[in-house]
Amino acid sequence: MAKYWNEKVECMSREDMKKLQDEKLVKQVRHVWDNVPYYKKLMEEKGVTPDDIKSTDDLHKLPFLKKDDLRECYPYGLLGAPLKDCVRIQSTSGTTGKRVVAFYTQNDIDLWEDCCARAITAAGGTSEDVVQVAYGYGLFTGGAGIHGGSHKVGCLTLPMSSGNTERQIQFMRDLNATILCCTPSYAAYIGETLKEMGLTPNDINLKAGIFGAEPWTEEMRQEIEKSLGIKAYDIFGLTEISGPGVSFECSEQNGMHINEDHFIAEIINPETGEVLPEGSKGELVFTSLDKEAFPLLRYRTRDICVLSRAKCSCGRTLVRMTKPMGRSDDMLIIKGVNVFPSQIETVLLKDFNATPNYQIVVDRVGNTDTFEIKVELSDEMHTDTIKSVEMLEKKLSADIHQILGIRAKITLCEPKSIPRSEGKAVRVIDKRKVYNA
Ligand code: DLL
Numbered sequence: 001m002a003k004y005w006n007e008k009v010e011c012m013s014r015e016d017m018k019k020l021q022d023e024k025l026v027k028q029v030r031h032v033w034d035n036v037p038y039y040k041k042l043m044e045e046k047g048v049t050p051d052d053i054k055s056t057d058d059l060h061k062l063p064f065l066k067k068d069d070l071r072e073c074y075p076y077g078l079l080g081a082p083l084k085d086c087v088r089i090q091s092t093s094g095t096t097g098k099r100v101v102a103f104y105t106q107n108d109i110d111l112w113e114d115c116c117a118r119a120i121t122a123a124g125g126t127s128e129d130v131v132q133v134a135y136g137y138g139l140f141t142g143g144a145g146i147h148g149g150s151h152k153v154g155c156l157t158l159p160m161s162s163g164n165t166e167r168q169i170q171f172m173r174d175l176n177a178t179i180l181c182c183t184p185s186y187a188a189y190i191g192e193t194l195k196e197m198g199l200t201p202n203d204i205n206l207k208a209g210i211f212g213a214e215p216w217t218e219e220m221r222q223e224i225e226k227s228l229g230i231k232a233y234d235i236f237g238l239t240e241i242s243g244p245g246v247s248f249e250c251s252e253q254n255g256m257h258i259n260e261d262h263f264i265a266e267i268i269n270p271e272t273g274e275v276l277p278e279g280s281k282g283e284l285v286f287t288s289l290d291k292e293a294f295p296l297l298r299y300r301t302r303d304i305c306v307l308s309r310a311k312c313s314c315g316r317t318l319v320r321m322t323k324p325m326g327r328s329d330d331m332l333i334i335k336g337v338n339v340f341p342s343q344i345e346t347v348l349l350k351d352f353n354a355t356p357n358y359q360i361v362v363d364r365v366g367n368t369d370t371f372e373i374k375v376e377l378s379d380e381m382h383t384d385t386i387k388s389v390e391m392l393e394k395k396l397s398a399d400i401h402q403i404l405g406i407r408a409k410i411t412l413c414e415p416k417s418i419p420r421s422e423g424k425a426v427r428v429i430d431k432r433k434v435y436n437a
Pocket residue numbers: 091092093135141142211212213214215216234235236237238239240243244245301303323324333338
């Protein structure tokens with residue numbers, strides 16, 4: 001059984017990898033300078049030109065890119081290739097309005113799918129396998145990326161998308177799926193449903209799962225492994241940098257190997273931007289090395305983790321990142337969807353037409369996220385008819401669904417019932433334990 005999808009790169013010596021990255025970085029910086037006026041301006045403001053970037057040792061001289069830059073540049077402002085050469089657009093989950101969109105040339109798609117093929121191979125996948133893709137298809141990168149990787153490996157690919165769980169299980173059984181790919185919370189839900197249907201892991205043929213797109217703990221991994229009778233592998237990625245497969249777990253399940261031939265990873269202090277030495281906990285920053293349509297230099301992911309170059313017994317030399325341990329911004333991932341509290345506030349302001357007192361409460365019951373928005377009524381609203389309050393609740397619920405793509409339980413509360421704060425308001429109460437301690 002093939003252990004690696006691309007052994008030459010995945011097991012390359014440190015020196016050769018650095019040389020490869022050095023060469024690619026010089027080219028990528030020139031590509032961005034020549035084609036992305038927005039980033040050229042950021043470089044000029046920092047007094048850096050492509051001539052200053054001779055190797056990865058000069059990476060720290062380049063300015064950072066943040067999510068706000070991407071929003072400001074929506075939709076075409078960071079495009080690095082003519083639109084006629086682009087073949088695909090994908091987008092981050094859950095945001096509307098000025099959402100982040102990423103563009104791909106055919107070459108970008110090939111490289112991305114290649115990264116996913118590495119992840120599938122690392123999870124034991126070969127052309128003998130039947131891969132059930134239960135990540136969402138559409139603008140979200142999960143379905144499309146893993147689907148492409150599965151084709152590359154030559155697996156029989158079941159493009160199920162997410163949802164319709166009993167049907168997922170039926171197809172899984174009828175078509176002998178061997179690898180399941182979805183969010184960890186959906187995998188856990190499939191496990192629960194299997195049990196509810198009176199079935200056990202012996203009634204399915206799964207051997208592995210490739211789960212990511214949201215934080216999950218080691219405890220959750222064990223639970224999924226038990227309920228589905230599989231080995232569960234983590235996979236990490238973000239739309240801005242391509243999608244799933246930026247890094248992936250190997251059989252050692254001790255951190256995710258970053259595809260360093262395509263992406264340079266740095267860890268920085270989120271407060272100061274200072275680059276931290278290996279082994280430090282900080283914010284993960286990625287620089288793309290091969291991207292044509294959407295090249296990003298020093299993109300701040302806001303994910304907090306640690307990098308390690310310690311030898312991995314799988315034989316791969318690619319640097320490993322821990323599972324994200326938190327975020328340096330306030331983004332929540334609820335039911336697999338990226339949610340910024342500010343999006344909710346915007347809806348509340350629109351519907352209530354005043355600054356409302358509210359609280360977002362996120363919890364996990366079984367393995368399913370619960371999402372409640374408590375909104376305080378004003379004195380005037382409190383005296384309104386029940387019918388008008390109900391209408392408001394309905395409208396709020398519909399607007400939240402439209403903006404985020406997921407439903408929230410709206411609880412309207414008595415005036416002055418939400419605790420006031422003398423400092424920063426506590427807007428979010430996240431009772432889940434999604435990050436490893
Ligand atoms: O979630 C891409 C993806 C799809 C990854 C399928 C893995 C599997 P976005 O919607 O842009 O892209 O969200 C990216 O999700 O910055 C992390 O905060 C979080 N995230 C992604 N993978 C993991 C993971 C996709 N394995 C954001 N563990 C990232 C924890 C993850 N968090």
